[in-house]
Amino acid sequence: MLSAPLVVLLQPRGLAWAGATVAALASFAIALALTIAVLDGQPQVYAMGGWPAPYGIALGVDAFSALVLLVVTGAGAASLLAARPSIDQQIEQERQPLFYSAWLLGLAGLVGIVVSADAFNIFVFMEISSLASYILIAGGPDRRALPAVFKYLIMGTIGATFYLIGVGLIYMMTGTLNLADMEARIGDVVDMNPILVAAGFITIGLALKAAVFPLHVWLPNAYTQAPHMVTVFLAACATKVALYVLIRFDYLVFQAKLADHEVQFALFAMPLAILGILVASAVAMFEGNLKRLLATSSVAQIGYILLGASFVSQAGLSASVMHIFNHALAKGGLFLAVACLAYHYRDLRLDQLGGAAARMPWTCAALVVCGFSLIGIPGTAGFISKWLLISAALESGPWGWGLVAVILVSSLMAVVYIWRIVEAVYFRAAVEGDSQPAEAPLQLLLVTWLVALLNIFFGLFPGVPLELANSTATLLAGFAS
Amino acid sequence: MIFVFALFLLTLLVITALAIVHTENLFVAVMLTSIFSLLMAANFFILDAADVALTEAAVGAGVTTVIFLSALALTGEREKPRVGGRNIALVTVGILALLIIYATFDKPRLGDPNAPVHQHVAPWYLEKTPEYMGFPNVVTAVLSSFRGYDTLGEVFVVFAACIGVLFILGVRPPRESLEPRDESSGLRHHLIPQVVGRLLVPFIVLFGLYVQFHGEYGPGGGFQAGAIIATGVILYALLEGEAEALRAVPRSVLLGMVIGGAMLFGSVGVVCMLMGGAFLDYSVLAADPVWGQQLGILIIEAGVGMAVCGALLSIFHAFAARESLS
Amino acid sequence: MKLLELLGYFNYWVFAIILTVGLYAVIRKTNLIKKLIGLSIFQSAVFLMYITMDKVEGGTAPIIQTGVENQIFSNPLPQVLILTAIVVGVSTLALGLAIVVRINESYGTIEEREILDAD
Secondary structure (H helix, E strand, O other): OOOHHHHHHOOOOOOOHHHHHHHHHHHHHHHHHHHHHHHOOOOEEEEHHHOOOOOOOEEEEOHHHHHHHHHHHHHHHHHHHHHHHHHHHHOOHHHHHHHHHHHHHHHHHHHHHHHEOEHHHHHHHHHHHHHHHHHHHHOOOOOOHHHHHHHHHHHHHHHHHHHHHHHHHHHHHHOOOEHHHHHHHHOOOOOOHHHHHHHHHHHHHHHHHHOOHHHOOHHHHHHHHOOHHHHHHHHHHHHHHHHHHHHHHHHHHHHOOOOOHHHHHHHHHHHHHHHHHHHHHHHHHOOOEHHHHHHHHHHHHHHHHHHHHHOOOHHHHHHHHHHHHHHHHHHHHHHHHHHHHHHHOOOOEHHHOOOHHHHOHHHHHHHHHHHHHHHOOOOOHHHHHHHHHHHHHHHOOOOHHHHHHHHHHHHHHHHHHHHHHHHHHHHOOOOOOOOOOOOOOHHHHHHHHHHHHHHHHHHHOOHHHHHHHHHHHHHHHHHHO | OHHHHHHHHHHHHHHHHHHHHHOOEHHHHHHHHHHHHHHHHHHHHHOOOHHHHHHHHHHHHHHHHHHHHHHHHHOOOEOOOOOOOHHHHHHHHHHHHHHHHHHHOOOOOOEOOOOHHHOOOHHHHHHHHHHHHOOOEHHHHHHHHHOHHHHHHHHHHHHHHHHHHHHHOOOOOOOOOOOOOOOOOOOOOOHHHHHHHHHHHHHHHHHHHHHHHHOOOOOOOHHHHHHHHHHHHHHHHHHHOHHHHHHHOOHHHHHHHHHHHHHHHHHHHHHHHHOOOOOOOHHHHOOOHHHHHHHHHHHHHHHHHHHHHHHHHHHHHHHHHHHHHO | OHHHHHHHHHHHHHHHHHHHHHHHHHHHOOEHHHHHHHHHHHHHHHHHHHHHHHOEOOOEOOEOOOOOOOOOEOOHHHHHHHHHHHHHHHHHHHHHHHHHHHHHHHHOOOEHHHHHHHO
């Protein structure tokens, strides 16, 4: 049952759009089925090749992976569903089959990471997904996409190699690659030095992949230059998967066993998270290009997720996991709306977008809804996770108020940069004469609105993701204490 | 004696690495990288990793070098010197080195049979392989059955790289190609390389096939075989020119090989599921589980070999085609 | 015996040195192909680390010979992992080079600074 998404996904021939979309939808359906099974209370485990766990490779899905799996497959399915018109514009016809098959490989890689319970297997699938995303970004029409992707390739490979070193060190000390087994055996290790260094390598490697603050330099350029639909897909899930592995490693494998690891992780992650939130939000406030603005704000949002995790408390974790889900919704919706805009506007600098609201009213309305969600206006999905984060910060101890201040300040900054977009599209006069209404293609618009409505829906009824987030937090915190 | 030799090799390795970084001629750097790979392979062999040594020699010293060279032909071979900015890099890597050396102090001694690596999972593989698989090469057994899923993932990495290179280099070059290069490129007009090369090519391919199908008994298997055969064909292309090699093995066949190989691997997995086992559980393929395992491994190794060979050749041709255009 | 012990540490140190040299090249060099060469050295270093740990004293390659009792074998698992990692490394490299070739076509240079200046 569990291998089915992989089987479906791992067979890309020269698939064109239809095949790719069907495969993505099928995997989304399977992810839904898995989530329902997990909600029933039982984590799912599948042994590849029929070999028992520490010897063969096992797959496993618990509440945490189910949630991330939903995000990944949902983003994949939604963006592919809408991709056709935008991609037709940006990529030549004869190269499209290769492009879509790379897309599927990327999706398969991300799914593979999430369901895997084996440290080395995660590396292999990480490489599949990264290679595929390099290809996808290199499909960008501008020549600046190439240096951007090259930088991403270098930093991504260094990150993956660091991860490999870390896994090697742990394997050296424990003799196993299975995550659960690793966790059990790491306690018996007498010499702590290699394990400590391994924790360092894995954390830094994955932080590179996840674009955590000082290591984020590849992200804005890569996201800005990628084809618009690719940005939707990658922004919604790629860095989150790296964060997922990071949290999983730090909580399940290291946390309980390493002396003081808890404190070290908090000390390492929290300042970076705070700096990331503040600096990236500030940069976003002054950014002139719409896509780059949103990409920069992604770095800040990753900061929120990390901040939640760095509290090392159940409330913090649950906020952090919730934010993975909600940010994917908000940012995915925003970039979808951007793709709609880009259908008629070649130049996405804010001062070129004047009068867009008159030409494309529906698109701009969706942009505003998702923007509200990103800020965290009550009634949208973003509000739920911000609220959880604030209450977790208050719980976290004497400096809780300071953290709340950080969150509020950065939310204000978010108001500023979202307002700049709104101002540009609604209140500025059109730059050029051409101003008759011209909406984006229906296919694109429908998906955009679907995501925008989901933002509101999960803002009002956050039941299912919240339940998953809470059981994740219990699971992870249970290991921590 | 062998330790002295190993020390010597490792020292050479370090010197080569330093030289690679130091030289400003990229062509020299690539050649040194090839030597570096060979030294590395020799080192692996001393450390009892025959399979890995074979792969490193075929992939690292052979294929990588060829791909680098064909890329160099498209760009320049001089590196421009740069001033300043050295300190930051030195500090960063210095910290890294200290960190690793700090970690080594508690590492188990080399070759200690009681080290945790050798305790937990590994003995199980060594013990069970004859029983479940009925053939001696444990590396092949782990690669294609116990951890077959990794290998499947890996075939897809190669596949991704292949479609990536085709996709990225699939754009028409911005400058219009003015005069197509002289048709008779290659080394055809040089007598000695041609005679020797002609003699070598069939043997290389034959050796590749041997490595492919003997992988269960001696070192070898799909990856190595794929890389070796690809090297043979690339040699042929160098001797006879691009066009001739493409006539022998056309591009569509190569792409077909990549897709076919990957599909073959995947479908074996699905067939296993259909026959009531887990994904990639070959034991159900035949009445006798041992036979089933052997059959499954044979098929997927063939798939791996096809995919790797096809992908490497497609990549090579993509670069080479670019070359004759610009 | 003593020698083997020394060699053990020496292997790890060589790993550390090569890793450092590779990373240094990646960070410091501005030529894109040189960066990729550095990256491949950096990855080879990790292969060395994995293979070093699989050595068992007096062991031999893990290919079981019939009729010989009590053989000692090296650990097969790291070898398998590295087989995979080598191929992954080559794939990344090929992709990187393809991008460099395209960069060279559209910018006319493969020096990082000149590319930055061009935009």
